[in-house]
Amino acid sequence: xxxxxxxxxxxxxxxxxxxxxxxxxxxxxxxxxxxxxxxxxxxxxxxxxxxxxxxxxxxxxxxxxxxxxxxxxxxxxxxxxxxxxxxxxxxxxxxxxxxxxxxxxxxxxxxxxxxxxxxxxxxxxxxxxxxxxxxxxxxxxxxxxxxxxxxxxxxxxxxxxxxxxxxxxxxxxxxxxx
Numbered sequence: 001x002x003x004x005x006x007x008x009x010x011x012x013x014x015x016x017x018x019x020x021x022x023x024x025x026x027x028x029x030x031x032x033x034x035x036x037x038x039x040x041x042x043x044x045x046x047x048x049x050x051x052x053x054x055x056x057x058x059x060x061x062x063x064x065x066x067x068x069x070x071x072x073x074x075x076x077x078x079x080x081x082x083x084x085x086x087x088x089x090x091x092x093x094x095x096x097x098x099x100x101x102x103x104x105x106x107x108x109x110x111x112x113x114x115x116x117x118x119x120x121x122x123x124x125x126x127x128x129x130x131x132x133x134x135x136x137x138x139x140x141x142x143x144x145x146x147x148x149x150x151x152x153x154x155x156x157x158x159x160x161x162x163x164x165x166x167x168x169x170x171x172x173x174x175x176x177x178x
Contacts (some may be wrong), residue, residue: 037161
């Protein structure tokens with residue numbers, strides 16, 4: 001599969017953190033506020049629907065196909081919709097109902113025998129703060145909370161649920177293939 005036209009431009013524009021991106025072996029993400037647009041539809045029987053971006057799903061597939069990089073989801077939510085989306089995208093690193101994302105990260109590092117600097121993470125809110133500070137490369141959607149955008153390495157042009165994960169995926173692909 002060919003790279004998208006803007007890959008080279010992204011890689012050149014962000015050359016100052018290319019060394020850290022080249023070390024990435026696993027990409028982790030929050031769910032709500034990254035893979036979704038932060039909205040949820042409720043019915044009288046409870047949570048019914050979450051909206052996911054098809055483009056983000058393609059980013060997950062492209063990371064796997066082009067670079068052999070897997071993706072994981074770490075979220076405080078326990079939702080069948082998230083489980084189904086992860087299943088569709090063959091995401092095996094799925095951590096639902098997580099209260100301490102840094103603790104989950106330590107489990108993942110041990111499981112995969114990775115180091116902090118080999119992890120990229122994208123998140124948007126206070127529950128992502130500690131994991132963002134710990135990983136080798138961190139990103140946030142354009143509409144993330146301001147204090148999160150201040151501490152990440154890269155703020156996406158795209159908003160949550162509208163291709164932010166895909167943008168990060170394309171950046172990693174562009175840099176690792178350059």
